[in-house]
Amino acid sequence: MSAVVVLIEIEHDGDASRVSLVSREALTFARGLGDPVYALVLGPTSPGVVEDCREQGVAAIFECPDEELSAYSGAAWAVALGAVVDAAGDVAAVVAGGTAHGNEVLAHLAARRDLPMAANVVGLVGSEPFEVERQVVGGSAIERTLLAGGTPVVSVAGHAVDPEPAPTPGGAAVLPFSAPIEEKDLRARVVRSQTRDGGDTSGLTSARIIVGAGRGAGGPDGFESVDALAARLGGAVGVSRVVTSLGWRPHHEQVGQTGSRVSPDVYIACGISGSIQHWAGMSSSKTIIAVNTDAEAPMVTKANYAVVGDMHEVLPAVLEQLGPR
Ligand SMILES: Cc1cc2nc3c(=O)[nH]c(=O)nc-3n(C[C@H](O)[C@H](O)[C@H](O)COP(=O)(O)OP(=O)(O)OC[C@H]3O[C@@H](n4cnc5c(N)ncnc54)[C@H](O)[C@@H]3O)c2cc1C
Numbered sequence: 001m002s003a004v005v006v007l008i009e010i011e012h013d014g015d016a017s018r019v020s021l022v023s024r025e026a027l028t029f030a031r032g033l034g035d036p037v038y039a040l041v042l043g044p045t046s047p048g049v050v051e052d053c054r055e056q057g058v059a060a061i062f063e064c065p066d067e068e069l070s071a072y073s074g075a076a077w078a079v080a081l082g083a084v085v086d087a088a089g090d091v092a093a094v095v096a097g098g099t100a101h102g103n104e105v106l107a108h109l110a111a112r113r114d115l116p117m118a119a120n121v122v123g124l125v126g127s128e129p130f131e132v133e134r135q136v137v138g139g140s141a142i143e144r145t146l147l148a149g150g151t152p153v154v155s156v157a158g159h160a161v162d163p164e165p166a167p168t169p170g171g172a173a174v175l176p177f178s179a180p181i182e183e184k185d186l187r188a189r190v191v192r193s194q195t196r197d198g199g200d201t202s203g204l205t206s207a208r209i210i211v212g213a214g215r216g217a218g219g220p221d222g223f224e225s226v227d228a229l230a231a232r233l234g235g236a237v238g239v240s241r242v243v244t245s246l247g248w249r250p251h252h253e254q255v256g257q258t259g260s261r262v263s264p265d266v267y268i269a270c271g272i273s274g275s276i277q278h279w280a281g282m283s284s285s286k287t288i289i290a291v292n293t294d295a296e297a298p299m300v301t302k303a304n305y306a307v308v309g310d311m312h313e314v315l316p317a318v319l320e321q322l323g324p325r
Contacts, residue, residue: 022097034092043070057166073189078108080179209235216271274299
């Protein structure tokens, strides 16, 4: 079989660094496309990253430790990725997680090499011809895309795939190499990044369970049981735009077209009507549960499960049933 090359994004937790969740999902997806799987890591590779790659069945890690590449640059990272593709020889596909960076790097690579690309893929339909399903319109529709005329380049939508360990761990041999970066490739590069106070949405976008709340919360004091349920389930709180516009909760918790796009395993929408703009941000959730007083609310009619009732009665009752952790 032909090789698959995967761009890896790293998550830093204090001094430790690991392969990010979306990259582990991309690696799991990549294993279904070809063998061996090669990973590209920009910047120095840590033991945690090697361990995660081994668990995901990666045969070799191309490590590009150049200092200038450890900060993000879409064009330069694409040059490094192209160099790995050349080194890998016969390549069935090039893959990355469907993050802003992953999509941008793949777009650079596809444009430079005239390769067919699909972003936010959720599944493989067939490899000959190479056809995928991908999320469009903020996840509210699925499109089938045929990629022909060159090595397919695909990004994998967040949480579309469970990051399963490989049946057999990979060798994960670290192969240092130097990418042929030129000054012009670094014309756009990150020189400084700073997380806004309270602006970190990573907890929301990576959460497996989200308890969503809308105008039905009734006011800034109406979130006690929403917060408690999210904490009890080990999840995060997401809210509608009405809630942030009224100043009941901060903007970084907003889900939707102008907020975060989320794909948790379970989204519990409490007092949220289900406007198209909110739906665009959470419709790719695996299971949607609505809690709403209106049996005709779009969120109720579209959800997998619904409880028609007052969230201020339903959530405390659920918490009581669950008991302390
Ligand atoms: C350009 C644009 C971008 C937008 N982007 C976003 C976005 O990113 N995210 C977003 O969310 N919206 C967005 N909106 C706003 C969107 O159109 C809706 O106005 C908004 O989502 C409605 O929020 P809501 O469901 O909380 O409120 P409402 O539509 O007022 O619904 C409240 C719901 O709560 C129910 N309810 C009331 N009391 C209770 C109770 N005690 N218990 C249980 N249920 C109760 C009601 O039956 C109702 O269904 C955008 C709009 C525009 C024009």
